[in-house]
Amino acid sequence: NWTGELIYEGKAKRVYRVNDEFLVMEFKDEVTAFDGARKEHAPSKGKLAAAQTVFLMGLLGKYGIRNHLVDWDGDRKILVRSLRMIPIEVIVRNYAYGSFLKRMPLVKSMTKFSKPLIEFHLKSDELHDPLITTDDIIEAGLASQEQLNEIMGIALRINEILNNYMASKGLTLVDFKLEFGFDKSNNLVLADELSGDTIRVLINGRHLDKELFRRGSSSADLVKAYEEMNKILGIS
Ligand code: C5P
Structure with missing residues (x-):
């Protein structure tokens, strides 16, 4: 289930509430800098950043670092634990x-x-x-x-x-x-x-x-x- 109520929209991410336990974090195809003063559409950036997050959280997990990642849709969304x-x-x-x-x-x-x-x-x-x-x-x-x-x-x-x-x-x-x-x-x-x-x-x-x-x-x-x-x- 990769949707839910949109509870937060930031410069580069959206967060949806799936239920009490889980959120979906969506990486946008946007890049911003200087508190949003510079902003550009960046096709496929969301997927690349999601993949980096999944890989590095996974690496840390192997060393026993507890993190919020649960699943990845293979594209721009990750399922995470609500904290x-x-x-x-x-x-x-x-x-x-x-x-x-x-x-x-x-x-x-x-x-x-x-x-x-x-x-x-x-x-x-x-x-x-x-x-x-x-x-x-x-x-x-x-x-x-x-x-x-x-x-x-x-x-x-x-x-x-x-x-x-x-x-x-x-x-x-x-x-x-x-x-x-x-x-x-x-x-x-x-x-x-x-x-x-x-x-x-x-x-x-x-x-x-x-x-x-x-x-x-x-x-x-x-x-x-x-x-x-x-x-x-x-x-x-
Ligand atoms: O700008 P500064 O030198 O403080 O950034 C230190 C590190 O923290 C950099 O890797 C930057 O990408 C990251 N950072 C961030 N979000 C912010 C500020 C800094 O991810 N709001």
Whole structure:
């Protein structure tokens, strides 16, 4: 059953409620950047991003990382477990890039960090997802210190798994974004997507991710890069 009531429509995804337990997440053939200020139709991008998410969630699942993926329709939709989402973006960084450089211009672009950095941003389009502290999160009642410790542990483990796999394919994992929720038994579960829209990955210094579009490439070139990423990752 790949339909239901539309409960959310974002820039690149739609979410449908199937029942109490399951949602369908639909990846749109759209690419946007700068909070939607730049937007283009991108035929077949939705399927490519869905395939990336399915493959990478599956990889993490093999290593025991609990995630929300249940099934894939082979096209632009995935069936996922419905969770109580924490409205936070967890970013893991291996190299200095992106918004890190904007707030910390003292570090040179693409400097490898001595250890992976983890940061938290509040999910808020209006405020442009501001960087927040763990104290902020605890005081706002979004998560406890124990839950944040668990989130950081899982985020670092995910980084290790993705890094090892990407490195084995000659790719450089620059940084990525994660989102988590709680299931009915209050287990922390990895949610949302893992795709070129949320991961920066390089091949010989060349982006295979949405950074291309942010930097002015066409949506057609972005789709070509996602196809290349899928080929390299071994996604059929
Ligand atoms: O822009 P910034 O450097 O903070 O992005 C860090 C990582 O998080 C990048 O891989 C980017 O694709 C991802 N990200 C995301 N969604 C956002 C912000 C960042 O997937 N809203």
